[in-house]
Amino acid sequence: MPTFYYDESNNHRKLWIDPGKRGYNIDGDMNRKIPVGRNFVLGGVVHYGASSSADVSALIASLRLQEDLEEVKFKHIASGDFGSCLKSAKVESLLEWVLASDLYVHFFNVNLEYWAFLDIVDDCVMWCHGNGIPVAVHSIHDIVLLKDALYRVIRIDREAFLDMACAFGYPNIEDRTAEFVRALASRVDTVMSSPKHSEQMQEVGLEDALARLLHLLNSCREIDDMTLAQMDEDGVLLDAFDIFYDYTSTARATEELVMDMEVKVKEQFESRAGMPVPANLRFADSKDEPLVQVSDLTTGLIARYFQFVDDHDHSQLGEWMETLSRQQSINLSLLRDVFDKSHEKDHTLLHRLVSAGELEKSDLILYPEHFHSQN
Structure with a gap:
């Protein structure tokens, strides 16, 4: 039986839209050297068999x-954004050690902003299909592309999008679903037609993607049910992160899980009536579990990687890769090798809930030869 060791990165406890910031509650902490991550990562290392020989x-x-x-943390080996972390010789030592060991990395990475709004697309597609309204959605891939288009609308003008969402108390929109979807359609149309966004609209394929999203939204102008997107509190997108721990413990129900002791997470598990802490899950003090400490190191780097990918567009990433130092190039290559080693062992070890555009950009960084051959 494999044993999974876990640590987390960017557990903000709660995520909501802050009208005063025209952003999220997690934005704008002046005490941070780098912006707070909008991605949550739960991951670490795993060994197969009764024990690991890793020293x-x-x-x-x-x-x-x-x-x-007393214990090693990611802050002891690197700091700053992903690009800065790649400059660390200590990161090279970590990745080489993982490659030479019998350990594999695993992670569940969620782009929280993408996740918070993707149900809008699912609700619209289901409503159209349920009411016999023809829309050009024939596969999961079509839905993925529509969700990616919605995320691009958010990213192009986040403040304007969140102003609109706040005006409706999103996600508490039960009695205003049709009005909300009409307003969202208007927002998409504005992004497509405004000179303010003309430069972003030059991106290959973006106009067609937004046109498909706009067609879907216009087909739902009378929508009266958005069950998936609907929540009961204005502005609150995520009231606790235990949903992600639940998902992980359920997906790994036949394996042994050792998680870093997070008191609030443990209390959330223990407080659920009729749902005890899963028998395969154990919370441990990282000081007593060396592989939980290693999980802090790998998860810290992986979280910064995904945030870096999300924060930059294709051209910015391409330009950045042309400026890499020798140390950065070595560490980027090692990270790719660590991911490849784990994927070859079990592709389910690496799980990403992110937009299609982020998947493309991940390929651009780690597999540029593959990316350019496909584009």
């Missing part, structure tokens, strides 16, 4: 950390 003490020795540390 964590050898890893820690290679990192040359101060001797009085």
